[in-house]
Amino acid sequence: MQQIQSTISTTLKMVGAVEKEQDSLKIGRFFKNFRAKVPKAVRRTKSMSGDKGGGEEGEDEGGAGDPSDHAGDPSDHDEALENFIAACEAREKQLLHDMEQMKEKFAKLLLGEDMSGGGKGVSSALALSNAITNLAASVFGEQSRLEPMTAERKSRWRKEIDWLFSVSDCIVEFVPSQQKNKDGSNMEIMITKQRADLLMNIPALRTLDAMLLACLDSFKDQTEFYYLSKDASNEEKGNARRLDDKWWLPTVKVPENGLSDAARKNLQSQKESVTQVLKLAMSINAQVLSEMEIPENYIESLPKNGRASLGESIYRSITVDFFDPNQFLSAMDLSSEHQILDLKDRIEASIVIWKRKMVQKDGKSAWGSAVSYEKRELFEERAETVLHIIKHQYPGIPQSALDISKIQYNRDVGQALLESYSRILESLAFTILSRIGDVLYADSVVRNLNQSTTKSQPNSTNTGSGNEAEKGNLMTLSDLLTWSAEQLEIDEEVLDCKEEMSIEMDEKQMQNLNSVTVKKTYVESLGGVGSPKERH
């Protein structure tokens, strides 16, 4: 009895010592000690020897248990106890390991990625933005199949995003609040509260995050489609082989008669839900980017006027008397990602130029200017419309020069967190949609083959899902025209959707909303998630 008491007090002292010293060696000793002493008191002398669990720890035989103590069925209990101790120990090690990892992450962030310590690194805002981008790239980069993420990747993702976002908990603002005085009167006082943009958007983004992971999880036990190794022969792949240049993606195989109706329905419903996530993430990302300041550095690099920025031919097309944005776009060469991005950059630049000129004009005389205030305002509006259409039609297009510049020079830590989180969720949603598209496409190929008629009817809409999966091709002009009208109405819908989100996080609600067809673009070929820094 006294012996046990003293063992306990020793054990507790050791806990104290461990707490004080944070020394993982001591922790090993703490558990070893408990293993060596306390269980012995509960043990029959005959039973147990070097079985699993504590065996490899090399039990210390010095601890003298009281042999007069006899447990009823000790080997089982011992095993249970051993396992419990092992679990405690493992958990403790895990926590200490996490702590070390976290310290290192934060240390690197504090150094702004400048490991010389000289303080020549990037701002905290950019360091966090890059950290989130890189984390997503390494966690989601491999999502080439429609299947749950491994528990390990999922746990890493949650853990590290939680560390990075802990910074947002400290970003506060003063808001007025009521305090009740002793005499019952109310007094207005100022209290701190998380900054409004973070308070609103972070829970929304976390929900989108959870929805995307849940979507992947929903394919856990599906047995209808499977993937061939990317090294499979063309024969094996058969007609399911990819027609695009994404050779690194595994080929999807569906049953000979196509997917079951239930499976197809489920894919469609997941597609709709992920499309909503994509739209919300895009909308948050666009909003944050629009709120970021335009860096001086970007302004200095601009040409002197809109005409120089757009180039003679585009400038003429946008300044015609009767302007139709779709007609304008149809005249543009949008055959490659590079062309689209270039147009986006030119238009964004001229919007900035015109806006600045309009503001400057307010104070100056219009004398000497070739373009009147009103005309400039008109051109600026037209450019905004075109930009809006481009952005929604090519959601996966890389960031524009203005966006990259904003991300790079942004000093606001809160905006950096929102921008990067929404950007990587956008990218993940996009990847998942592509993977869903892969399966639906494989299904449509099989079914069209079975019907043996489909090939002559490329415009048939009976599959409802095959068309948008034309691998790797950008949209054609006719797509553009039918699309744009629908697209322009998205924003209000997105706002409604966001409000719903904040009230009720049930993802089923999302599925009733209209879905928009989302085209594949080149973001994948850039490795899924592009850091603005990497491209510079």
Add this chain to the structure above:
Amino acid sequence: MQQIQSTISTTLKMVGAVEKEQDSLKIGRFFKNFRAKVPKAVRRTKSMSGDKGGGEEGEDEGGAGDPSDHAGDPSDHDEALENFIAACEAREKQLLHDMEQMKEKFAKLLLGEDMSGGGKGVSSALALSNAITNLAASVFGEQSRLEPMTAERKSRWRKEIDWLFSVSDCIVEFVPSQQKNKDGSNMEIMITKQRADLLMNIPALRTLDAMLLACLDSFKDQTEFYYLSKDASNEEKGNARRLDDKWWLPTVKVPENGLSDAARKNLQSQKESVTQVLKLAMSINAQVLSEMEIPENYIESLPKNGRASLGESIYRSITVDFFDPNQFLSAMDLSSEHQILDLKDRIEASIVIWKRKMVQKDGKSAWGSAVSYEKRELFEERAETVLHIIKHQYPGIPQSALDISKIQYNRDVGQALLESYSRILESLAFTILSRIGDVLYADSVVRNLNQSTTKSQPNSTNTGSGNEAEKGNLMTLSDLLTWSAEQLEIDEEVLDCKEEMSIEMDEKQMQNLNSVTVKKTYVESLGGVGSPKERH
């Protein structure tokens, strides 16, 4: 048996769940579950009910233990087990709590103390420097007695300084190293290694830190002196009452016949050891500060020449034909901390001015300059000598304008860590020396009273310890003169001492080195540790 197996697997699953979710609620459940189930299997049905430990957790009676299992002397084992589980649980909670705390600390550092998140905060270097300063102020601020720090304060200190210094582990540089090729030849490759200044100084500072804490610990069981509450009446305090203005410090009481020889010897030896620590900390601090760049901002604020910076009268004294630094200082008004600091600032400023002019002169003609290059060099050397003397004579004087400016604009994270750590250790060493001085003074008063002759012999050196404890008074001129010669030789000694330190950490070695008398200054009245930011 099977039941236990399933309990274990449930338990282990829960550990997994806990690991994934980092949720402290779940952890509570994990331990509660283990408490409720596994121990029951080891329990006699009769024994145990709602005793200490698990009692308040509200044990779940749903877990069905096997009643046929009978333990030999279960109540003891149960108690041991309960205690063990409680210890594990407490430790787990502590770790999670630490983790949360650490996240918050780092988040605030990343925000550079700008809680709006707008990135308008200070650099990482200054944020870390301020964090270390503030941590020391709150941990050591209360060290008004010569007694061990409480375990809680000590543990907080170690934990948090460890967090802050984890940043230093990531500061690396490339150094050449040898790699053995397969064919046995050597190849030079570059590897990363902690930056040399950190690699050298951090272990030294950590040792100084440990020595100071060990010094305080050494007074744990002493019974010879004790402290009266600061509210004690003057009568109680008797002749031990403080003669200075530090009313907030408790009064020391020693035995009527003074301290025992052993106690006095121990105090003297601790004093010598802490003095060495102080000197080393000062030397590291001075070195780091001297390596920091002079901020543009400081240079811009300088007067146009040395004469304007020093003022006419000081300028004349320093530019006389035959210059004696001690004579120079004796002519200065050093009656208050303010005067000393002012002189230090003026001299530092003129050193910077002269050095810059000498560099500029190299490229230009001397035409138009009132002072020749050689003369300027001579004056600059004189000013350096004076500055050196002042710095060593008044170790506790607040930082000069130049030092504050350097700390504030320094962007180098490594230097910030070294500067702040050495500064606060300097300050702690100084405080401990003052506390030792308090006791030695109280002892000398008692013994002088007993001898009844001492008062007429103020210059007697028989006590060997009373003199330097003249409370709160700055040194007199004669002190200065006898001191300076000794002081000028300190630096080499300090360097020797530092080398020894890095080889062997035995503090006893230190005690053989000569000690210097350290005067009390006003650093305490500023709250022990002053942050450069606070003063601005």
